[in-house]
Amino acid sequence: WEKLELKRNNKDEISEMQQAYNAMIDRIEENRQKQERFVSDASHELRTPISVIRSYAELLQRRGKDKPEIFDEATDAILSESDRMQHLTEQMLILAKNEDQENVLFEQVNISQIVRDVIRSLSTAYQREIKFYHETEQDITISADRSKMHQALYILVDNACKYSEDTVIVRMQDIQDQLAIDVIDKGEGLSEAEQQHIFDRFYRVDKARSRKAGGTGLGLAICHGIVQLHGGKVHIESQMNQGSTFTITLPK
Ligand code: ADP
Numbered sequence: 001w002e003k004l005e006l007k008r009n010n011k012d013e014i015s016e017m018q019q020a021y022n023a024m025i026d027r028i029e030e031n032r033q034k035q036e037r038f039v040s041d042a043s044h045e046l047r048t049p050i051s052v053i054r055s056y057a058e059l060l061q062r063r064g065k066d067k068p069e070i071f072d073e074a075t076d077a078i079l080s081e082s083d084r085m086q087h088l089t090e091q092m093l094i095l096a097k098n099e100d101q102e103n104v105l106f107e108q109v110n111i112s113q114i115v116r117d118v119i120r121s122l123s124t125a126y127q128r129e130i131k132f133y134h135e136t137e138q139d140i141t142i143s144a145d146r147s148k149m150h151q152a153l154y155i156l157v158d159n160a161c162k163y164s165e166d167t168v169i170v171r172m173q174d175i176q177d178q179l180a181i182d183v184i185d186k187g188e189g190l191s192e193a194e195q196q197h198i199f200d201r202f203y204r205v206d207k208a209r210s211r212k213a214g215g216t217g218l219g220l221a222i223c224h225g226i227v228q229l230h231g232g233k234v235h236i237e238s239q240m241n242q243g244s245t246f247t248i249t250l251p252k
Contacts (some may be wrong), residue, residue: 041202042092045216049081049088071213085213091218094202098148098225109146111250112139115170115181118153126161133171140172140179142252145229151224152234153181156246160185160212164243179250186243195236199224223248 026159036189056074063070097103112134123130164187172180190198190205197203202217204210210217227234238244 038201045088046085049085051069052081053078063218066212078168088216088218091216091222094151095218095222095225098222098229103151104145104148104229106143106145108141109144109149110139111142111144111149111179111181112136112172114146114150115153115172118150121168122154122157122161129167130157130161131167131169133169135172136174138222140174140252142179142250144250145226146228152223152248153183155223156183156234156248159183159219160187160244160246162188162215164188174252175249177252179252181248181250182245183247184245186242189240189242190236190238191240195238198236199234 056077059070060074064074115132115134119130119132122128129192157168157170160183164185166186169182169184171180172182173180173182194205201221203220204215204217207217209215224234227248227250232249234246234248236244236246
């Protein structure tokens with residue numbers, strides 16, 4: 001904040017101040033609307049698992065004693081919906097924490113190694129081939145928050161595996177003073193219109209498919225927030241039924 005000292009009758013200064021003030025009011029209003037939407041979307045997302053849990057608990061209460069065969073189905077559903085709620089609340093917390101610059105712990109990290117770690121755990125989890133083209137001679141070290149960076153890359157590679165069947169490729173390039181990491185899949189791809197919303201909180205192209213795969217629609221919003229905290233950008237290039245390339249660019 002800077003104190004404004006106005007000279008009397010200086011019209012330029014007054015109009016400049018008015019513009020700055022109005023821009024600030026617009027930003028506050030935009031943030032207020034964003035928060036309001038987040039709270040309403042979050043409650044909507046939590047309502048589904050809560051109502052599933054409730055109806056199975058009621059079923060158990062009403063019929064559980066006479067019909068023990070419903071026991072397994074009901075407890076399975078209750079457990080998986082509670083897991084889902086737990087995952088959702090954890091992700092919402094991560095998203096909120098990432099808004100705050102103070103929660104970032106910058107240190108020198110070997111980003112090439114982080115990518116290898118992500119690839120190792122996801123290729124094991126999905127039993128899939130994930131190729132890594134490291135197009136620089138040596139490993140790259142940047143100033144970053146290790147666990148957040150790991151998380152951002154994990155989200156992109158995890159999505160590439162989740163939304164495609166074939167080999168996933170990760171490519172790391174050194175472009176002048178920038179580092180570019182591409183995550184490439186040959187999966188279902190996204191239309192122009194879908195690409196516009198892909199980083200919005202809770203946005204999912206196919207809710208049922210995402211839900212089945214344990215998705216919350218928060219992954220890309222978290223990834224975007226983390227990359228922004230590092231002064232970088234994440235963008236997508238995609239074509240329907242051809243695949244997608246998500247690129248993170250970071251200052252070195
Ligand atoms: P989710 O938890 O649902 O995966 P994300 O925020 O990570 O949430 O992604 C939002 C939506 O974007 C997904 O539900 C999916 O529809 C779409 N999406 C993300 N990554 C890809 C990809 N690599 N290919 C196709 N669609 C994708």
